[in-house]
Amino acid sequence: MPRLKVLVTVPRFDPLTQRLAEMPDIELVLRDEPSAGVHGEKAGAWPVEWLRDADILFSSGVMPTNLPAMERVRWVQLASAGYEQTLPFDFPTRGIRASNALGVFDAPIGEWTIAMIVNLARDVRGMLRNQDAKTWDRHKRFQREVRGSTVGFWGYGGLARQTARLAKAMGLTVHVLTRHGVKARPNHYVVPGTGDPEGTMPDRLFTLEQRFDFLKGLDFLVIAMPLTPASRGSIGEPELRALRPHACLLNPARGPLIQEAALLRALREGWIAGAALDTHYQYPLPPEHPLWSMPNVILTPHISGSGETQSYPPRVWDIFTQNLERYRAGKPLLNELTPAQLRGE
Numbered sequence: 001m002p003r004l005k006v007l008v009t010v011p012r013f014d015p016l017t018q019r020l021a022e023m024p025d026i027e028l029v030l031r032d033e034p035s036a037g038v039h040g041e042k043a044g045a046w047p048v049e050w051l052r053d054a055d056i057l058f059s060s061g062v063m064p065t066n067l068p069a070m071e072r073v074r075w076v077q078l079a080s081a082g083y084e085q086t087l088p089f090d091f092p093t094r095g096i097r098a099s100n101a102l103g104v105f106d107a108p109i110g111e112w113t114i115a116m117i118v119n120l121a122r123d124v125r126g127m128l129r130n131q132d133a134k135t136w137d138r139h140k141r142f143q144r145e146v147r148g149s150t151v152g153f154w155g156y157g158g159l160a161r162q163t164a165r166l167a168k169a170m171g172l173t174v175h176v177l178t179r180h181g182v183k184a185r186p187n188h189y190v191v192p193g194t195g196d197p198e199g200t201m202p203d204r205l206f207t208l209e210q211r212f213d214f215l216k217g218l219d220f221l222v223i224a225m226p227l228t229p230a231s232r233g234s235i236g237e238p239e240l241r242a243l244r245p246h247a248c249l250l251n252p253a254r255g256p257l258i259q260e261a262a263l264l265r266a267l268r269e270g271w272i273a274g275a276a277l278d279t280h281y282q283y284p285l286p287p288e289h290p291l292w293s294m295p296n297v298i299l300t301p302h303i304s305g306s307g308e309t310q311s312y313p314p315r316v317w318d319i320f321t322q323n324l325e326r327y328r329a330g331k332p333l334l335n336e337l338t339p340a341q342l343r344g345e
Contacts, residue, residue, distance in 0.1 A: 007054035009033035013313040092339040103189035104315040105305030110162035112304035116276035120248040147171035152218040155225030161196035176202040215242035227254035228344040240266040252304040255279040278304040
């Protein structure tokens with residue numbers, strides 16, 4: 001194989017960075033990514049001299065606006081699980097393969113989701129307000145047990161599979177709604193001892209056409225699908241009204257999967273009991289946004305699967321190192337996105 005020029009804009013992680021730099025057929029070019037925001041929505045253009053000769057891009061997930069200047073690129077490895085930022089560049093037509101970092105974030109997102117289930121079930125926000133007011137209140141709403149509850153996952157990718165594993169260990173029933181059923185996932189990155197690689201943990205499966213039956217049986221709804229043009233706004237007033245009044249919604253996936261106006265009404269008018277939201281409609285969420293002041297909402301600033309955790313650098317570099325070896329050997333990549341996914345279907 002001819003020498004490959006690899007442009008890396010992810011912070012380095014030794015010893016894996018050094019190991020790749022010593023490969024005789026690899027030219028590793030390390031650059032600091034000029035991104036903006038958690039999604040890089042305003043990333044702008046990158047210097048053309050970075051782009052023009054690169055065969056491979058290893059990026060935090062940000063796509064430069066002048067990506068078409070990468071005339072030689074044939075594979076993009078994202079250090080993010082989301083891939084909607086690639087859609088405007090029509091990778092399939094250009095013959096560009098892409099893989100994401102699914103699996104890297106599953107353990108921390110699973111922990112966040114379980115923590116939020118318990119926080120919502122026991123109204124920890126309410127107890128903290130009582131503590132600040134020096135109020136002794138042993139109301140039954142602070143004593144709810146989650147064991148025996150039903151948690152539903154809309155989508156069953158990596159974050160859902162790891163959360164399902166934790167939920168089952170806590171005695172929750174797991175329901176799953178997907179478009180294409182639940183299968184084993186070979187060639188996906190999984191941290192050993194996590195997730196549901198064989199797809200055997202759900203107690204009950206639902207199709208998209210059965211979504212209202214799915215929703216009405218839940219105590220907790222976890223949004224776990226990618227954001228694409230087809231999935232944007234999938235959850236609106238009919239779906240939220242199908243949930244029971246005591247049910248809670250958790251969104252560690254992407255904010256716009258849920259229609260904003262419908263969510264605000266659901267929380268204000270008591271269609272649902274509460275929500276924990278780690279992904280949002282604006283970044284940062286402006287101080288005047290009504291979600292900040294809702295007593296039945298827990299907001300976190302997109303940190304459920306944060307790249308600032310100690311486990312992130314070794315895992316994301318592990319994916320890239322394994323995939324680079326697979327790419328050189330002509331083998332399937334871990335977490336390779338299909339042409340349909342890269343078209344937003």
